[in-house]
Amino acid sequence: MSHTARIERDNAWPEISFEERIGTAEFRIHEKAHITVNGDSCRGCTTRECVVACPANLFVPTSDGGILFNYENCFECGTCYLVCNKEGAISWTYPEGGYGIVFHRT
Amino acid sequence: MTAPAHDFDADIIVVGAGPAGSCAAIAAAREGKSVILVERGPFPGSKNMYGGVVYPRILDELIPSWWETMPVQRWVVKRSTMLLSDTGALNVDFRANAWGAPPYNGATAYRPDFDNWLANHAVAAGARLVCSTTVTGLLRDSHGRIEGVSTDRPDGDLRAPIVIACDGVNSFLAKESGLYPHTDASNFTLGVKETLALPKHVIDERFGVRDNQGVDIEILGGTSGVNGGGFIYTNLDTVALGVVLKLPKLAAQQKRPEQIIAELKRHPAVAPLIEGAEVKEYSAHVIPEAGLEMMPTMVADGMLVAGDAAALCLAAGIWLEGVNFAMASGMYAGQAAAEAITKNDVSSRGLSGYTDRLEKTFVLRDHKKLRKVPHLVLSDRVQHKYPAFVAGVVERVFRVDNPHPKPGVRRIVREERKKAGIGLLDLLRDGWTGMRGFG
Numbered sequence: 001m002s003h004t005a006r007i008e009r010d011n012a013w014p015e016i017s018f019e020e021r022i023g024t025a026e027f028r029i030h031e032k033a034h035i036t037v038n039g040d041s042c043r044g045c046t047t048r049e050c051v052v053a054c055p056a057n058l059f060v061p062t063s064d065g066g067i068l069f070n071y072e073n074c075f076e077c078g079t080c081y082l083v084c085n086k087e088g089a090i091s092w093t094y095p096e097g098g099y100g101i102v103f104h105r106t
Numbered sequence: 107m108t109a110p111a112h113d114f115d116a117d118i119i120v121v122g123a124g125p126a127g128s129c130a131a132i133a134a135a136r137e138g139k140s141v142i143l144v145e146r147g148p149f150p151g152s153k154n155m156y157g158g159v160v161y162p163r164i165l166d167e168l169i170p171s172w173w174e175t176m177p178v179q180r181w182v183v184k185r186s187t188m189l190l191s192d193t194g195a196l197n198v199d200f201r202a203n204a205w206g207a208p209p210y211n212g213a214t215a216y217r218p219d220f221d222n223w224l225a226n227h228a229v230a231a232g233a234r235l236v237c238s239t240t241v242t243g244l245l246r247d248s249h250g251r252i253e254g255v256s257t258d259r260p261d262g263d264l265r266a267p268i269v270i271a272c273d274g275v276n277s278f279l280a281k282e283s284g285l286y287p288h289t290d291a292s293n294f295t296l297g298v299k300e301t302l303a304l305p306k307h308v309i310d311e312r313f314g315v316r317d318n319q320g321v322d323i324e325i326l327g328g329t330s331g332v333n334g335g336g337f338i339y340t341n342l343d344t345v346a347l348g349v350v351l352k353l354p355k356l357a358a359q360q361k362r363p364e365q366i367i368a369e370l371k372r373h374p375a376v377a378p379l380i381e382g383a384e385v386k387e388y389s390a391h392v393i394p395e396a397g398l399e400m401m402p403t404m405v406a407d408g409m410l411v412a413g414d415a416a417a418l419c420l421a422a423g424i425w426l427e428g429v430n431f432a433m434a435s436g437m438y439a440g441q442a443a444a445e446a447i448t449k450n451d452v453s454s455r456g457l458s459g460y461t462d463r464l465e466k467t468f469v470l471r472d473h474k475k476l477r478k479v480p481h482l483v484l485s486d487r488v489q490h491k492y493p494a495f496v497a498g499v500v501e502r503v504f505r506v507d508n509p510h511p512k513p514g515v516r517r518i519v520r521e522e523r524k525k526a527g528i529g530l531l532d533l534l535r536d537g538w539t540g541m542r543g544f545g
Contacts, residue, residue, distance in 0.1 A: 015368050021388045028148070030391045046219035049206060055390035059360065075390040077155065078276040082291045082392065083357040093278075096150045097258050098238030104478045105216045106155035106300045 018057055022073050030099035033071040035080070041089035042067040049083035050090070058088050116140040116234070117447045119255055119266040121241045121279055123150035123225045123427050125435035126413025127272035131228035132168050133440030139447050141233040142264055144257065146240040148407045151196040151221025153274070155391040156341030157297065157347040158324050160220060160429040161212045167226055168437060173210050177219035180320025180339035181205060182212040184313070188375065189426060189495035190327035195375035206319050210443050214339045214346070216318050241492055244282055250282070252408035267452045267521065268443045270410045272436055277415035285411055286402035289483055293396035295334055295421070296361040299348025302383035306343045311377050313340050324426060328373050330366045332356050333484045337426075338379065345380055347371065350393060352484055363390070392430070395421045395484070398477045405461055410439040422479040438463035444544030478543040487528065487536060495526035515541065
């Protein structure tokens with residue numbers, strides 16, 4: 001395949017946006033957050049393992065050096081607390097029974 | 107079924123209705139014990155995701171002729187191992203059509219279907235299944251002995267002399283009881299996958315199968331330089347494609363998990379298989395990957411740990427198994443718990459029938475035999491140098507470069523090894539570890 005054809009082919013098959021991607025999973029959202037992030041610990045963190053590793057992209061750096069966190073579309077996988085190097089920055093539990101991620105064809 | 111002692115709600119509380127929990131509940135209930143099976147999801151399997159193949163042979167003991175009712179997508183009749191360099195691929199295929207007929211070998215299945223089916227067997231055996239209930243901790247009596255679990259339901263304490271923790275890879279119960287002291291990120295991988303929709307006949311044509319025959323492809327390389335691997339499994343009208351990524355390596359670079367999947371999908375050996383497929387479901391789960399090295403103590407007074415909670419997942423390169431280890435360990439935990447209730451000794455000594463069974467069967471024997479393999483497979487050389495080295499050698503062996511005569515294979519191996527930056531001693535050492543490791 002020529003280089004141009006290759007690019008056309010890639011364009012004909014675009015990667016879906018993250019919103020569309022996460023929209024394919026079902027989340028039954030409880031009003032109470034099951035994960036909390038301690039903003040003070042995050043402000044001093046330079047490595048920010050959670051930001052790149054969280055498969056649901058729930059950790060977003062803010063311009064003032066903090067981390068904005070959203071628990072709602074969480075897969076409950078545990079990656080964030082496992083990769084985090086800051087003691088006590090991420091408090092992690094499971095959501096209320098019946099809530100959270102609901103898989104179907106996994 | 108015997109009634110539990112006066113202040114207990116059951117003889118045994120099983121936490122988590124995945125394959126370990128349901129098999130524990132089936133085994134204990136069949137021995138006449140009263141069992142409560144607690145599941146935090148709205149239905150069994152709703153929190154569970156895996157690569158995509160289950161090997162149910164161990165179910166012969168609990169559910170004879172399981173294949174007649176099990177919710178199967180496809181029976182795996184073709185296993186491929188794919189080695190990816192940047193643009194090349196080496197594929198080793200094995201086909202056994204006999205695996206597509208009774209007594210079968212492995213099958214692709216959706217975990218919400220499979221786990222629900224297994225939990226129904228627990229209910230049929232007499233266990234009480236309680237869904238939408240999150241266990242929040244262990245209950246202890248005034249002497250510190252475990253006597254049940256607390257839950258997030260109002261008045262939700264559940265009391266029993268034995269708790270079997272089948273609460274998955276993050277097992278808060280094993281951690282709370284002190285059985286699982288260390289959770290080093292390097293023992294875990296993150297699995298992310300896409301369930302991709304394609305018409306059944308397209309899957310049949312692209313993967314070379316028909317009817318309910320299925321394919322299992324394991325991939326080394328193609329994970330954007332992050333230690334791990336990839337997989338492709340065929341379901342009836344979807345293809346499961348994903349990657350497993352070693353956590354510290356994933357966290358130490360810049361590509362996000364879904365970008366790594368996207369790159370694998372663009373690889374010239376992968377793209378034609380899934381072209382035009384629509385993402386139906388994106389999912390993620392953590393995997394206990396380090397085998398024997400990370401296993402917790404599995405027995406305490408009044409408590410047993412099974413399945414992913416006990417890190418019973420075999421990630422040994424060509425063997426990627428977990429559901430079978432979960433089902434077996436769950437079954438043995440259920441049997442040992444029933445024995446302990448019968449002889450009225452729920453101390454760790456009274457429960458030691460569990461570890462005896464694990465030691466005698468494939469559950470720990472496979473893990474002991476293959477103890478060095480998980481580390482070798484995820485090592486930097488195997489991950490970053492060998493796929494390109496092997497693909498380079500094979501490319502030159504098959505390339506016809508006339509008028510030049512064919513170079514000797516030994517020369518090709520030497521030159522490609524140097525090009526890939528692999529020292530001769532390292533190659534010999536890894537080969538030796540591999541040969542011994544696979545025993």
